[in-house]
Structures are given as structure tokens and as C-alpha cells.
Amino acid sequence: MATRPLLAALSIILVVLAALPLVAQTPPPGSGTPAADPAPPQTPAANAVHEQDKPYFEACAREGLTASQCAGRLIWFKATAGNERFHTYVFQQRVGVLIDWFRVLRADQRDDRFRAWGIINDPACCVPGSANCPAQSLDETYGLDWCPGDEELLRYVGREGYRDPACDFVDAPMAEGDPHGPADQRQSACDLRFGTSTGALGIRKFPNPRFDKAAWQQLNGRLGTWDGYNRRIPAAGGAAEPERSRLMDGAVEPPFLIGTSCGSCHIAFDPLNPPTDPAHPQWENIKGLIGNQYTRISEIMVSGMASNTLEWQMFAHARPGTSDTSAIPTDQVNNPGTINALINIPQRPVFANEAVLKWRKVNSCGEGGGNANGGADETRCWCEPGRNGKCWKKSMQQDTVHHILKGGEDSIGALEAIQRVYFNIGSCSEQCWVNHLSDLRQLDPQQRGFGQTPFDIGQCRRDCPNFRAIEDRLGNLLDFFMSAEAAATDLRAARENVLRMRSPGARYTEQDLIADLEREFGPNAVARGRDVFANTCARCHSSQPEAAAGQFAALDFHKLDLKSGLRQDWLGNDKPTPASEVGTFRCRALHSNHMAGHVWQEYGSETLRAQPPDPNIKEPGDGGRGHYRNISLLNLWAHAPFMHNNAIGPELCGKPQHAENDFYAQRPRYVDGSLVKLLPPGQQPACVAYDPSVEGRYQLYKASMMELLHPGQRLPKVTLLNQDVTLRIGPRLWDGTERETLLGFALTIPAEIEGRGVTAGTLGNFQHKQFVVDLVHARTAPEETRSALRQRLGDETGGRVFDDLRAIGEELAGKPNALVEALRARPYLVKQAYSSCTAEIENEGHRFGEDLPDGDKNALIAFLATL
Template identity: 25%
Template sequence: MKYRFMALILLFSTLAYAELKDKKGPEPKPGAQAAFDFDYEFGRPIRPDEETYNQYRKAHAEHAEKQMGLSAAAVGDGMDTWHWWVGVDNPGFWQDLVNLTGGKENATGLRLDFLRVVMSVPRAERFKRLGLINDPDTVEADKPDQFGLKIDRMKDGALQWDPEKFGYSSGVIGLQLFKNKDFDPKKWNAETYLNDAKGMQPPYKIGMSCVFCHIGMNPLNPPDNPADPKWENLTSTIGNQYLREGLTFGETIEHQSIIYQYMATQEPGTSETSRFPTDSINNPTNINSIFRLRDRLKVAHVEKITPAQATLIKSMYKNAGLELDNIGGALGGTEKEPTLKVPHILTDGSDSMGILMASVRVYVNEGLMHKEWYDSWPVNPWKMTKSVLRGFKPAEFDIIEKWRKDPNSPWMQTERRMPNMATFLMSYDGFPLADAKNGKSYLKNNPKLLNRGKIAFAENCASCHSSKSPDSTITDPVLRKKAWKELVLSDDFLDHNYLSDDQRHAYSEIGTNIQRSEGTNAMRGSTWGQMSSQTYKDQRKEQITVKNLYNPLTGTYDLEWKGPNAYYRTPTLVSIWATAPYFHNNSLGLYNGDPSVKGRMDAFEDGMTKLLTPNKRLGVRSIKVTSTVTTLPDAFPGFKAKHPYFDEMKLKLLEFPVGTPVNLMMSLNPKHFPSLIAAYVKGVVAGRPEKEFPGLVDRRRKAGIEAVKKKMLELNTVPDFIEDRGHTFGSDLSDEDKLALIEYMKRF
């Protein structure tokens, strides 16, 4: 009992300590003039034979107008937003994180500082180590600038925009530099900053734009050297399947830290979009490819929304200059029972209020209006006491009542930029393998084989993975099967086919790892609660029991877990040859980090083989486990200073052996921490009086850890550990059919 009380004291004191350490970041205004003005230092001039962003933009916009009938001006403006817009104030968000984590005494070891990343990771190593894509409009700095910063420099002549609005390139596409109005040259020292950024304002803040995650190597024309791409080697919406988001944040943390293990085991090409407004589930999701958006919108779904949401949507459309029946989210229904016709965005289909809402929401996740956003986080590191007092419950980011009142707020400004950005996103089709360098050498010209593959697709895949479908009046199973076959065999089946029904499908149907679909951020009362439809929320009301989950402590499939019904939206198969690994968590198949056509085809073949032959998958080996003995972060310096008896607890000795599932620890609500400590104590004393803990802990530590692990499993938010399970459709096909299907899918 004493130790349970102590554990509570420990938690509260720690959080109070964090509160005292609160450092409020400065209000960011990228558009504002820096108080201390200085000139950006450019690199060498552009060479006549070098393509710049401006030319890349112009070529794509003109192509979109010619081939798709889209306005070149709108596509170009939308591309600027996609590439450089940071939602006005997100540099302030990232600077707040620097202020929070940049100190040397940071207990977690985590340093969320992009300026440090672009300075400390050599240009030649960024892609290989972190999957970051170097900006072709920049060159490596040959010497430090006037502030001692060695950041890549834009080629002279490449800047063709207002840097107050869009920033200067940092050298990494999607990370833009903005002059910091709080910079004081008298207080600045680059060397000190790199060692301990505590309380120091750098000359530049870094903002994040959409391309940071979404730009990737062009599958049709990959670079010879991925660290040195030209614009012709890039494409803006395929999604960076090589991005190591976790390592970008956590590469420098000591490997013994659970925080490092959590970051390092995040799959390449995924983004943990619920990292900051946490749902206490470690569930990174793949960065979507954006193809054939216009075809996708043809299968948009009518969903219920609330009258308050309908009023909100009307106001948003008015601000953005959109008609109420626009194809990105047509308003319908009645005043009392309004509806919206929407695509299902995000892997769980939770983003269900139309393209405009989904687009601006992403900017919030990148730090737009972050001061307001923090208050919706279950764990707000700037207001830890309040987080504790409300039991780590989230709150809604309130755009209905609060955050859209100011017409010049970052949200409202961003809203107005979205229609052109949507037009830009509509301008991308897929990447036919036949058009890639040596692509044809991977295609077998065998009509019989292809025919067999088409039939296998019609019978096993098409009902979900097609935006075209037979006449809905054909309901007889035999006749419908025949109709599907005829449709898939038709010559134009693949034309303008989004290759997905864009529907949410229940976990019980798909069977893939359930963690992502159990995310709660789009539920009422959570961060994105106002940005999901009523239909989505209603679908999740039903409680389900998930049986036969793998128990990593016993090695048996005997875990049972109850939770709300959960869904995954069907992903598109367009250009699937170029987008491996697969599944919502990029866990299925080989990751080789190789964007060449051969590299992509190797990953495709491996991923497809494992998709269709589940016993070739990693299975239990896909569980994210620690690579070394791991400790919980020593996050209690303030407490220890005040309470000498802390050492009695020896909490720092909560060491977990190699091979411990990372999600045992990282899918826990922080409200459970006192219970874990209590379990540790109980495990050590094993029925003896708790006062004997100090004398027993050294020789019974292992028993204490085992007790903690059991408690972690018991309290786990979603104890589903095998990442590459489920979606076994097609597994009962013959080997010949599987090969034929794989051959056919190369054409997608």
C-alpha cells in the first residue's frame, strides 16, 4: 500500500515537475519580419542545364491542363501549397518541440529538432539513414553561414516565391526555413545550440509542408543516386515509402531507451499521426499514394453528419469559395438530418467530412494553430497537471465554436488555399510499369496467363479493389460472379479505375492487425471528433470481441480482447508494383529501401507472394521487439532531488530484456503507470510485506519485471502484436493462379 501511494506521489510529482519546467514557445509568425533582419545566404547559381522546381511545376501544370482539362493556374497554385505551405504557424509548433526537448538534461533523450537534423545528418546520408529527400534546388553548404550554421543552401535563382509565406528550402523537401523573429544574435552560439539548445532561439525556425511525407522517387524515372535526385526523378504524391519518421525524430537517442526502440521499430513509409494527440496505441499508418482522385470521388459515399457539422461545412465552403454540392463533399439530406457525400480518407476511413475538412485537418496535425491544438491532447506536456487532473482524456479541437472565428486565423487562411490544392491532387494518375526504365522486361507477354490472372482477380479481389462494379441489380451470386468476370475481362476495366471501392470494411472481414483501426482520435470528444461523420461514429458503437490474439508472454494464441468495432478502408491498387511493402502498417513484405525499378519489383514480388501465401509471412517475427536491454526513461530528476528515498524504488532498474514487445510498453495509457509500479513492487515482494521491498529488489528484480509485463499486457490499449497478419484473400488459389494474378497486377 505504501508503495502504491508512493507510486502515485511519484507520478504526480513528476508531472508537476514537468509543469514547472513548462516552456512556452514563442508565437510563430512566418509572415512577420524578423526583429533582427539578415540576408539569407544562397549557394551557387543555377546552371543552365538544371531543372528547378519552377520548371517542374510548370511542366506538370501544363500536362494536367492538356491531358485532364484541369486549370494549369489552379494546379500550379495547388502544387505550391502542397510543397511549401506550412499552415502559417506550424514553424512555431516545431520550435515549441525544440524548446521542450532541446535541453541536454532532457530525460527521454528525444530531441525533436529538425534544424539539428538538417545540420547533423550529411546530405549524402539522409536518404539512406532517414529516407529524407534532398531538394534538387539546394546544394551542400561549403562553409558555415554568418551564424555558424551549416545548412544546405538554395541555388541562386531557384527561389521563385515569397519566403515569408513559403520559406527557404532547408535542403530537405518539405522542411522550410523561416526567419525567427525571436532570434537574438547576442545570445546565439551555434556550437552551444547543437550541444544544448535549452532556451536558445535559432536564426531560423523550421516548418513542415505536406511533401515532407508525400513526395517520393518517381517509379518511372528513379535517380541513379537517391541522395542526389533531380526534379525529373521525383513525384509529389506517391508517398515517401522510404521515410523513417521515427528515426528522424529519434536516431540519436541511446538505444537502451524505450523511446529509441519505439522510434526505430516504426515501419519505413509510415507516419504515426496519433503520436502527439495520443490514443495510447502505437499504430503508425502508411503514407498513402494519391492517385486518380477524380475516379475515387465517383465512389464517394453519403454519410450522416450532425446539423452543427452541416452549419460548419457551409461556413467552410463559403470561406473557400466552394459550392455546397462540390464533388469533394456534396452537402445533402435535410436540415435536421444532413448528409455529406465523401471519400473515406485515412486508412481507417475516419476522415469522413470531405476533402476540404480532411485537408485542413492534416495541417493541424503538422502544427497549425498548435497552441489551441495542445489543449486537445490527452498528454499535454506543457500542461501536465491539467492532463493528469482530467485523467489523460482528450478534448475536441473545437472548430465549431472557437477556432474559426478569426477570418485571418491560420485555419481560415489554409481553408482558402485548399480548393486549388484539391485540383492539384486530382492531377495524378498511376505509373504504368511498361513506361518505367526497363519496365517491359518485367512483363510477360502471355495472353493466356493474363486472362487467368484477370479471372483470379475478378473472383478474389475485385469486389473490394475496384471503383467499377457490375449493375447493382444483379444480386444472384452466380450471375454476379459472372458479371464481375465479364467486367474485369473487358478491355477498359483498368481505365479510370481507382482500384478500390473506398469503403470501410470491418475488422472481422479483413483480419489485419487491429491497432490502427481501433484508434480513437476521430471519436466524439477526441481531437478530431468534429471532423468525422456521424456514420463513422455510429459504425463504431458496436462492441466486438477479438479472439485468438497472440500472447507474447506465453507464445500461445489465447488472448481475447473487447473493444469497439473497427474498420479499414480499402486501399487503391493503382501502381501496386511500385508501392510495396503492403498493409496499413507497411508490414507485409520486403523493405529494401531501393527506389530503382528493380528494387521496387523485388519488393512487389516478395510482398505479393506473402500476401497470397500467408505461411511465408514473418508472423510472430513481425512483432516489434526491443533490440537491446531496454529501460524506461529516467524522467524523474525533480522528484529524486526532492525525495532521497526515491532510490529505494530503484525504478531506473526497470530493465526489460532483449526481445520484449515494444507495444507492451508503448500502447499504454499513462494513467496506468501507478499500477505498473505497484505490480513491480508486488512481483518483487511476492506476498511478503511491502516494507521488505528494498531488501529484496536486487535479487528479485526479474520477478518484478515479469509482473510488470503481465500488468502491461492486462492494461494494454489494444494487445494485438503480430503486424503482418490477416487479409488472406487468395491464399487458397493454386500456385499457377497466384502467379497469374501477380502478373496481371503488374499492369495496375
């Protein structure tokens, strides 16, 4: 039979099956050890201080930050590096994932924001019309909060000429010995792009000069709402088909362009000084580096999608405090991970003599030097035009680096790891990296966009001024990471602060903490727990050289470093451990974006990629994949639930007032023992409401530790589709009303197959491109395809897959609708043979300590609470 009908059918059907979602997330940055600039903070001249900056300078003074650390803090909290275009245009219109910013940021639901989205409200902002708020009505602010700086910004909604507050940013002095000094040649601070606050810390707004006030008012009824802009439009196919909205309509311009800073995920409540009311925090309650364990960043990113879309089903399930760092540059591995707590960074382990190919600062590219490249190859060395000796050279060297991200993937240096965070939040997308991503709708292996291509740091530096603006200040950001704001937040100090709120002179010593813990967990529990930890956990969760040598008896886990004043032990060694040894949900360990030929190739070291795969997992683990780094246990009391996906421990929920934002109610996770269906509502364990108080964090820690140490008692957690997903194929004639002509046919992805629930990961991990290639090749090159499948999957499985591919080719001839039924009849193809990760149970593994006596388990819980 001719292959043309088969190819024609695939070109229609799989364009939709390929439409897996992309969601912008923010990965945890790395760290380093350069000495901080010792100069004191420099407050700008009085006439240059923006009202919105004053609380930040006050925080710098409160924490005793240096000028460099303070500059880094302001950038971390505010700089979007131009990603407001990405979040308004590229993400919505090119990627096709819709953010409903009004739903997330609307001022009339400010008090419910934290419970709904885990958002940290900006203490300086207010709801228009409330007491002492400069704005009297929502129409003045187009429905959002009024924030300092808006008196200027709002004047430029719908017109050009806005001067970004970043233009008045006062740079810290350049670091002594910088190869690009001594003259200050940094890229204009305007390209940091601050805008003003939206009312949510880390989410910034900019006036849209293209905004048409009259058209907006006609569409929405008034200026203070976006209800017409984001109103759902019923599809002609009925309730089964996803509704749409004008969020994707490029002809309608919103009043603001919305951008995000790195702080949008990392700004959080201080465990030492949490707010009395999380909806109304004060500046003293806020830290910039510990990570927001309540954020619903994935739900924010699909907030404009209907719940029966692929995008919503796959991404509106990441637990609070987690994000998928490979979601935009998708590698089709469904792997949300925790937003790391950046604590005691100067003590974080580093690894010497790793092979690193990267760009390094130099002051010349050879002959000609200075401003010119002197004939040098710009792919290897480049000097910035108009600058004097501001050059970079790409070279391979042996470096001392950190291992960052969950598998240690960012491994070419702390500065570069911080820089890459800005790409993950959308900076320089159009100039630099969108065209390097795999186009999930492109099914021709010969065409660009079929697979990823490596992002080019040198090209991005040349073409994106926002890149240079951040790069020139990476030292300030790193110094901020090394500052007191990243210092450990011990339970002893937190409890003392609680007592001092009632009695300012109260004290709570280490002995008081030990006495309280031993009243709760038994006599001598802390000392006994120290021995259990040393002998059971320290080989992975200690950074002391003695632990690496197996000498556990003399380890002092509380000893302070005399130079930094921080605890000497980082309580983690950051070394890679095979995923099968840890036993936890392994999908994150299979993340592939740092492999050679993939988008973030230039951010992984050659040493990382030479790491041997885990031989005990069936999925491919080449290119350094298949491992988790051993994380730090510092301040574990404040950061439960546990594991890289926050799956071990109670499920968290916000219990917001508005039911449509109650994501846990929409996606319960506990399943029956056969993993077929969710437990009935009456048998689902209750979720634990967000409680950032000292006691709330401590109670969550204890519950999570009990689940960690008693794996046999864990109820399995699996994220299942909660409704069928219907996709329309064929041309659409859309006139913006309910009257729509639909041609073609519908495909339905069922929530159940053969009575078994379909996991969200089944869709996210389906390697549809390889499936299409093999399906075609099974017809055009059968012997080669049979051999390749047997080599990849083993003789038995490979032979079965080949036979089924041939059969499906026969079934599809002239019947394009038959593909779903063909896959429904052979679910193993999607769930196993063509899955990047076949793991399903999200809270399995890490069974270390399972066999300890109950007394030792309690002692371990007591001891870890002191760290």
C-alpha cells in the same frame, strides 16, 4: 492500511511511467470530386516571381495544371501554416521530444540523406563551397544547404523584418458560386508561411530573430556547425541513464525555425521517371502526391533522443514509408501506418447519406448578417470580423463523403480531411489543440488533461489566422489532388520510359508487357490471373458496382472512364472490413482519436461512430473502431511492401554511410517461432536497400507478393526493445555540466521479462491511467472495482486482476521502488489486461489466396502487375 502511502508512491513513480512519447507525424489526406477551375495557370508578374518558385511553375506547365491546381500544388509543397514554432519550441520544450535538425539536414551529409532518412533532396539547393553554389562556406548558411531565397532569408537571421515569400503568393481565381464571394476575402497569403527550403523537399526554414550569433559561435566554435548545441551531455547516473543535450534548453536559440509542409511525407520519386541517382534528383523525377515509401519520418522526429529513452525505443522503429497519425494526439495505441499513395482520386469511392455534423460556408448568421453575428451563438455560427458575409454555420446534414485514413476515420468531407493534415504537422498547436490532448503525466481523473477533449474547429478558425489561410485555399489543394499529377503510373509506361532513355523512339505496348510477364510467370498467366483476381479479390478490391453485387464474371479492370480518362475501377471499395476478417496487425484498427469525446471528434461522421465493433477481437472496438477500409491496389508494382504497416514483404533499409543513422541495423525484427528473442544476426534475412528504379520497384513487388500469398512461409516480425531503459525519479539540480546532483531513485524498464523480449508496443499500448485509477480504487472502493473489472475483462480475468491490484497495493506501501518488480512479476497486466492492443506479430494475416495452386498465385502476381 491507509491509502495515502500508496497514492504518494504512485504520484512519484507513475509520473515517469506515464511519460510515453509523442511524435509528430503526418496522416494521409483525403480527396473529393469538385470540378477543377478551368482557368490556365497564372504566373505572377516577372518582378513578383521568386527564384525558388520557378521550378514549381515549370512543373505546373509540364503537367498541364490549371491555375487552381497549380496554386494547390505550391501550397502542398511549401506551406507550413506556422508550424515552425511547433517544431522548434512546442515539440521540443513542452512535449519533450527532441528533433536534431542539424543531424537530419546538415549539408556535409547531403549525399547520404536519402539513404539515412529517406529524404528527397531539393534539386535547386547546393552544398556551400561546391561548384557554382552561391554560398562559399558552411558558416554562411549555419551548416545547412544554400537554397534559392536564402540570399534574402540569411540577412534576417538574428533580426526582425523578414518578409515571407508566401506574401507574394498569387491566388487562383475564387471558385464560381463560392458563398464567400464574389469579392476575394481570403486570409492573407502571408499566413501560409513558406520560408525557404532546407535542402529537403517539404522541410522549410525561417530566420530566427532571437538568434544570438556571438553566443552561438562561443557554444559551437564556429557558425557552420551545431555540434555544441546538440552535443550529448552524460548523465550523472552513468551510461544506463539517457544522455541529454541543449536541444531542450530554451535559453539557446538556433539560427532557424524549422517547419514542415504536407509534402514532407508525400513528395516522392516518380515511378515513371525515377532519378538515376536518388541523392541527386531532378525536378522531372519528383511528384507531390504518391507518398514517400522510403521516409524515416518517425526517426527524424526522435533524432535528438538517446537510444535508451522511452521515446526512441517506441518510435524509432516505424518502417520506412509509415508514420503514426495519432502520435502527437496520442491515444496510446501504437499504430504506424503507410503514407497513402494518392492515385486517380476522381475515381475514389464516395458514400452517400452519411450523418455529418460540421461547419458549412454561409453568407449570414441571421439578423444583422454581413459583418456581424446578429446575436447568433458563435459556437453554431460565426462571421469573420471585417469581412462582408464571410460566415460559417455548424449543422447536421446527410452528406456524400469519402472514408479516409486506414479505418475510414476522417469522414466529414475531403476539404476537412486536408485541413486536418495541417494540425497533425503542428499548425495552430498553441492556439487550438495542444490543450485538448491528454497529458500523459496527469494521473488525477478530476483534473483537466487526464483525458482528451474534442478539438473545436470553430474556436480554431476564430483564433488562428494560419487556419483561415489554409481553409480559404482548400479548394485549390483538392483541385491539385484531382490533377494529372495524381494519375496512375502503370508498369507499362514506366518500362517504355526506360527504353526511351536509350532509344527515344522506342515503344512498349500492353501486349509487350503481357508477353514479358507470361515469359516470367507462364503461358496465359495474365488472363488466368484476371479470373483469379475477379473471383478471389474483387469483392474488396474493386469499386465497380458489379463487384459489390457479386457479379465478377464481366468485370473489366482496365476500362477507362470516358470523362476523366482514368481507369474506371479504383481497385478498392473503401468499405470497412472487420479487423479479424482481414487478420492483419490490428492495432491501427483500434485508433480512437475520432471517437466522441476525443480530440478529433469533429472530423468523424456520426455514421462512422455508429459502426458496430468487431465482435471477434478482445480489445474494445466501440465508437466505430476495429475495422480497416479496403484499400486500392492501383499500381501495386510501385508501392511494395504491403499492408497498412509495410510489414508484408522484405524489410527495407537505406544502408547509409554513417552507422548511427543505420536504423535497420539497430532494430532487426525477425524473431524465433516462440516470439521470445530475435533471430541471431546470421539468421536474420537481409534487408533490401532502397531502390526507386523501375526494376527495383518491380523486384520488391514480386518478393512482397510471394510473401503475401505464402503466409505459412513468413518469418514472424516483432519489434522488440533493444536495450534496457533507465528512468530517474526525483529532483534534479543541473548546472549544464557532468556534475549533477540526482536525488531519488532509478526505474529500469527491461528489454526482457522472464526471458521474453518486451515489444515496443507493450509500452506504447499500456493504458497506465486506467491502471492507476483501478489500483487506487481497488483500495478505496473494492466492491465497485471488482464488479467493473469483471464486466470489462470477464469474470475470471477480472477477478484475477482485482486480486493482483490489491496485492500490489500492499507491496507498494512505503516502497515506491517496488512497482517495477510488481509488474515484472505480473507481466500480463501490462501486456493484456491494461493494453489497448495485444497483437504482437506485425506481418500476420491477410491469408486470402493462401490455398490457391502455385500456378494461380503466379498468375495473380502477373495480372496485378498490369494494374
